[in-house]
Structure formats: C-alpha cells, structure tokens
Amino acid sequence: MPIKLKVARTAEELDDVFRLRYDVYVSERNKFSEKRATNDGRIVDHFDVLPEVANVVAYDGDTAIASFRVNRDSSVGLAPEKYFDFSGERAKIAKLDEEGCALIVSCSMLAIRKQWRHQRNVIFALFKKVTAVMRGWGATHVFGAASAETFSLYGRLGVEAIAKDCWIESVGDRLVPVVGRFEKVFAWAFGAEDPLTKNFWLDNSCVEFETLLLSPGEVIFHENDEAEYAYSIEKGGVSISRQGPGQKDLVIAQLCKGTLFGELAMFDDERRTATATATMNTQIIAIKRKQMLDIVHQDSDKMDQLLCHFSQRLRQADHVALVQQFAPQTSRVSYALEQLWRSAKAQEEYPATRTLKIGAEQIAKRAQVRESEVRRILEVRRASGGLDYGDDTVRFFRAPSSDDFVSANGAQ
Structure with missing residues (x-):
C-alpha cells in the first residue's frame, strides 16, 4: 500500500x-x-x-x-x-x-x-x-x-x-x-528546481496535488480499474503491463522520472487498459480527474503542454515498439540502461555520478530479456568504466552509450 x-x-x-x-x-x-x-x-x-x-x-x-x-x-x-x-x-x-x-x-x-x-x-x-x-x-x-x-x-x-x-x-x-x-x-x-518552468503535472510544489511514496512491486492501479487520477513520476520508475495469453504479464512500457501516465482515462472516461507497478522506490504526483480537467480548461498554455506531451508520447511509443520487436537483446538492455540513467539520482559531491536502487532481475524485466544477458552487459560496461553494480544497485559514472559496449567488446 x-x-x-x-x-x-x-x-x-x-x-x-x-x-x-x-x-x-x-x-x-x-x-x-x-x-x-x-x-x-x-x-x-x-x-x-x-x-x-x-x-x-x-x-x-x-x-x-x-x-x-x-x-x-x-x-x-x-x-x-x-x-x-x-x-x-x-x-x-x-x-x-x-x-x-x-x-x-x-x-x-x-x-x-x-x-x-x-x-x-x-x-x-x-x-x-x-x-x-x-x-x-x-x-x-x-x-x-x-x-x-x-x-x-x-x-x-x-x-x-x-x-x-x-x-x-x-x-x-x-x-x-x-x-x-x-x-x-x-x-x-x-534544490535548484523551479516548478514554474516545468510542465504543470511535474509541479511538486502544488499543494492541490497528492504525493505517493511506493516501494518496489507496489501497484498503483490494475488493468480494468476505474480511473480517478493521472500520475507523474517525481523520482523512481514505473512498469506498465497488460495481461497476455496464459495470464502472463506482458511489459509494454518502462517509465522514468518526469513521465506523465494514466492521463488518457481522465479524458475518455474509460477503465484502465494496463497495470502500473513501481519498479523501485518511487515517488509520484497524483492529480485528480477534476483538477486535471480544470487546469487544461482554464489555461491554454497548460493545454499546449499536454498536447505536446501527447505528440512526444506517440513518437516514443513508435520507437519502443521498434526496439522490442526488432532489436537484439543487447540493444534492448542498452535502451533500458539509458532510461534508467535518466531517472537515477545524481550524487551531490559527484554530479556526474548517478545511483539507482535496482538489480539485474528488474532490468531484465524492463528490457524483456534473460537476466543472464543483463549481467553479461553490465560486466562489459563495468569493464569499460561506465558503471558499477551490486545485487540491488547500479552506479553510473557517465551516460550509457553504445560506445561503452563496442569498445569493451573490442578489447576482449
């Protein structure tokens, strides 16, 4: 809960x-x-x-x-x-x-x-x-x-x-x-945040919005639930999944810091089409349906923000579909690591270093690959100096890139 x-x-x-x-x-x-x-x-x-x-x-x-x-x-x-x-x-x-x-x-x-x-x-x-x-x-x-x-x-x-x-x-x-x-x-x-310059759903200084703190594995909403809130991720990560053949959960998206989700049901009044689950310690902003509708109806700039969000989401959905359908396992893991790096917390004393509480098993679920493949790629990137990791922690020393993987593989 x-x-x-x-x-x-x-x-x-x-x-x-x-x-x-x-x-x-x-x-x-x-x-x-x-x-x-x-x-x-x-x-x-x-x-x-x-x-x-x-x-x-x-x-x-x-x-x-x-x-x-x-x-x-x-x-x-x-x-x-x-x-x-x-x-x-x-x-x-x-x-x-x-x-x-x-x-x-x-x-x-x-x-x-x-x-x-x-x-x-x-x-x-x-x-x-x-x-x-x-x-x-x-x-x-x-x-x-x-x-x-x-x-x-x-x-x-x-x-x-x-x-x-x-x-x-x-x-x-x-x-x-x-x-x-x-x-x-x-x-x-x-800190250095300025809520006035962000999209309205990321305004964590808005007292009208509620804040939710979730542990890994906690469900925000289930498929077919009635929709009461839209959500945005202040920190952490959320997995979006649907139930496939044989009652098996199929992960269709991995969301990171700054992402708005669950908002479509605010406008079409439909039930949830997927399940949202925290993949790590996560903090999200919860916006009630009436608050969301009042905001976009009363402020045209905020409506523009939302329309821009919808267009970006469509482009990203196309990219994710291509990665999951046609990319090899290595590319899927690389894409997952890039998303994780964006949501990781920067260390105050070393701003270039970012740390995230997540293990190889969770990364494998994100990328929809075998855990052994994730561990292999993590080892390669560790050898290149791009990151270090433990059972439930990944520490990035720089933004992940395909060059880390290629150079390390070439050195072997």
Whole structure:
C-alpha cells in the first residue's frame, strides 16, 4: 500500500491529524501532560481554527502516520510565540522590509508514529509538502519551536536557534526557538528546481496535488480499474503491463522520472487498459480527474503542454515498439540502461555520478530479456568504466552509450 501525502481538508482528515498528535505526543512520548488528563484522544489548540492554517498528513492505507502544521501570521501571532518571545526577530524583519512584503509563517505539531520515525523518505516528503504550502502563501520567514531531541533535523532546513533550549512544562519537553529565511528552507526542499518552468503535472510544489511514496512491486492501479487520477513520476520508475495469453504479464512500457501516465482515462472516461507497478522506490504526483480537467480548461498554455506531451508520447511509443520487436537483446538492455540513467539520482559531491536502487532481475524485466544477458552487459560496461553494480544497485559514472559496449567488446 503506497504512502499518501496531502493537505487535510475534510473533517475526517483533520480528526485523523488531531488523534495522531495525541497518539504520538501523549501515548508514545508522554508529552502534553494536561492533554493526557482530558483523555479525549485528540490534541487541538486555537491555532487549528485560524483561517490560514494547513495540516499536511501522510497516510499508510487508512492510518494517519505523520502530520505537520503550518500557520500564516495573524493578529494573534504564531504558535511558537506561545512559548518564546520573537519580538526581537519581528523587529529585525520589519526594519529590513522596506516594501512591506514580509510574511512570517510557522511550523508546529510535527507528529510521526514511532514505526515511521526513521523512514527518511516519509520525513522528507512531509517537509517538502509543508514547504510547498508556505511557498503558495508567499512566505519570506519561518518561526518555529523545535524539540531539542529533533533540533538537528530542523537545522538542516536552514533555520537557526535564537536562544538556548528550555523546559516547557505544558508540553513536557525541552524546546528551542528557531528562525529562518524561507528561501533557505525552499532551497533545502526543492534544490535548484523551479516548478514554474516545468510542465504543470511535474509541479511538486502544488499543494492541490497528492504525493505517493511506493516501494518496489507496489501497484498503483490494475488493468480494468476505474480511473480517478493521472500520475507523474517525481523520482523512481514505473512498469506498465497488460495481461497476455496464459495470464502472463506482458511489459509494454518502462517509465522514468518526469513521465506523465494514466492521463488518457481522465479524458475518455474509460477503465484502465494496463497495470502500473513501481519498479523501485518511487515517488509520484497524483492529480485528480477534476483538477486535471480544470487546469487544461482554464489555461491554454497548460493545454499546449499536454498536447505536446501527447505528440512526444506517440513518437516514443513508435520507437519502443521498434526496439522490442526488432532489436537484439543487447540493444534492448542498452535502451533500458539509458532510461534508467535518466531517472537515477545524481550524487551531490559527484554530479556526474548517478545511483539507482535496482538489480539485474528488474532490468531484465524492463528490457524483456534473460537476466543472464543483463549481467553479461553490465560486466562489459563495468569493464569499460561506465558503471558499477551490486545485487540491488547500479552506479553510473557517465551516460550509457553504445560506445561503452563496442569498445569493451573490442578489447576482449
């Protein structure tokens, strides 16, 4: 079951958030002692009912596993100001704000169930979604009150402590007041990405879209399912397959980062014609049918983006068909490696090096060849210095090309 992240909007989703806080802070961590006495199974305060508040929540199936609250500045202040005096920081911001454009926001009530507390992909996706909310509001500065236990996590976001940690009796924890410029927080979450320059379905800063985290082998949708969402791959890979003769799954496409899929059913109202399965740890953006239709109907530029996508997809489909029908096994593997390289994650210290969690068996399924052939080609490319690999990892040192294979074969 994929992990789903979204902004809580319904009464049921908000109740899930409030109950999650109680489970994490009171039941698991023995914090908020006065809330334990009420025994109502929820933690709620007046910052939850202000107009400009958003709670990002992550679900594993029907269970809320993590949440994080963000508030926009208001006349009653921000949540961290319940515990610390930020007036000095407000004065500094006001002094530099000549155009009156500063907007302070706060993050609070970070709650993650114990079982998921060390899953970095969940934590990062949660922070990224909260950052997207702040970006949508036009935030310039961020206030917070971090637990001393988790302060190092906040430090990576580009925020700084403005005083030493102190014991807050009502919370039952040592808290640290933190402040940061939003541009630093955004850079940590999104890096060099600029969502405004991308196709709209890749706008991972859009708070209206949901985010799904999938493990290898998890199914996104099955053949003949009703279609409710279109999807785009933020990172990882997805296999598209159909059931052939003898109930055998036939892989018809291997999708990588940046690909939009499942979108045709948004327009023709038909059931799914294939099954979509994650081939590795994958993060995708989920766009509801109504959102997709509203976007293209209201913005002609985005309609043009979609039409361009359709034309490119038709050309690619022709190329894939030629490779699978007429190319030898070596060419199929080479094509699969090129696609994998495009979706692989570049290493910060060595940008030319890209690493991917995938094994020879999965690559063989992508290329529709024998695993032994994949291992043979990987060995050849390792010998040429193009890559290295292990049981479940491939590390590219440069973009794959046919020259790697030819030169290495010629040297043997």
